[in-house]
Amino acid sequence: MRKIPIRTNIYDEMKNTIRQTYFLAIIACLLWSTAFAGIKIGLEYTTPLQFAGIRFFLAGIILFPLVKNRKNITLAIKHHFWLILKISLFQTMILYSLFYLGVSLVPGAIAAIFIGSSPLFAAIVSSLMQKNDKLTLPKMLTISLGIAGIVLIAYHKEWSDKDELKQLLGMGILIAANISSGVGNVFVSRQKGKIPPTTLNALQMSLGGLVLFVGSLFYEPFTGFNHPPAYFISLAWLSFLSAAAFSIWFKLLQRPGVLVSDLNIWKFIVPIFGAILSWLLLPDEQPELIPIIGMLIIAVSLIMYNFVNRKARIK
Incomplete structure (x- = not known):
């Protein structure tokens, strides 16, 4: 008789943890969905890698005061420097170098498709690197x-770009960026308990941002800081959302039982939020039938994915 309430309590606790994980994942994706407008504003006044470098360096600096025990920073650098370097390399340096380069080579519609397809590449990478996260047929x-929903949302007349070689190169670069992100996610997931999420995120972003900025000076002319307020507003917002969203994401990746492929599926809602924000904030953007159908397809895919996961947990 006593076993029934114990099992029920465990099951209820598991359900609450899952719901909280999903809620926080949606918050992180909502923050990321606002990045595209901020990047577009900032790049009117500076070069891509410089802007990205300053953004992530500031994001890391923002997090340092939030580290509860300052000794964690010293201990993390002393005992886990190579782990921090690997995560920073794949999650910030390589990812955003390739991201900005790829976006500059392809039309916006194609870039949106490849950026939106990151959950697929994260699932493939995780299935290859982690034994407990196999990519099943239902997934x-x-x-x-x-x-498919991403493709419909991103559908645009730019799709018929004639510069095929440049476009193919850009696609390949964006695929490499998605793979880099997947590898970074796996490294974060593997190090559960070694470094507190806020400490890890502060160190990897500040290091990655600094390397991006210094590296940009060899390829891009230094634009200085004599820019209008719009630049600094976009930079401040991008730095904040990076610090907040990545801290949430790192915390979720380190939770027991959270798989890289399951968490990354929520990134499908980034283009949904991005499209809605564009319709609300930009006067030239209006809702269209095809993107709305794409959103509905993404919603169905999320419901199906969670149904598959629920059946697996019950088994």
Whole structure:
């Protein structure tokens, strides 16, 4: 008789943890969805890698005062420097170098498709690197359905770009960026308990941002800081959202039982939020039937994915 309430309590606790994880994942994705407008504003006044470098360096600096025990910073650098370097390399340096370069080579519609397809690449990378996160056929089908929704949202007349070689190169670079992000996610997930999420995020972003900025000086002319308020507002917002969203994401990746592929599926809602924000904030953007259908398809894919996961947990 006593076993029934114990099992029920464990099951209820698991459900509450899952719901909280999903809620926080949605918050992180909502923050990321605002980044595209901020990047577009900032790049009117400076070069891509410089802007990215300053953004992530400031994001890391913002987090340092939030580290509860300052000794954690020293201990993390002393005992886990190479782990921090690996995560910073894949999660900030390589990812955003390739991201900005790829976006500059392809039309916006194609860039949106490849950026939106990151959950697929995260699932593939995680299935190759982690034994407990295999890519099953139902997962593959639901992820593919989500990517179909991304394609519809991103559909645009720019799709018929004639510069095929440049476009193919850009696509390849964006695929490499998605793979880098997936590898970074796996490294974060693997180090559960070694470094507190806020400490890890502060160190990897400040290091990655500094390397991006210094590296940019060899390829891009230094634009200085004599810019209008719009630049600094966009930089401040991007730095804040990076610090907040990545801290949430790192915390979720380190939770027991959270798989990289399951968490990254929520990134499908980034283009949904991004499109809605564009319709609300930009006067030239209006809702269209095809993107709305794409949003509905993504919603269905998320429901299906969670249904598949629920069945697996019950088993």
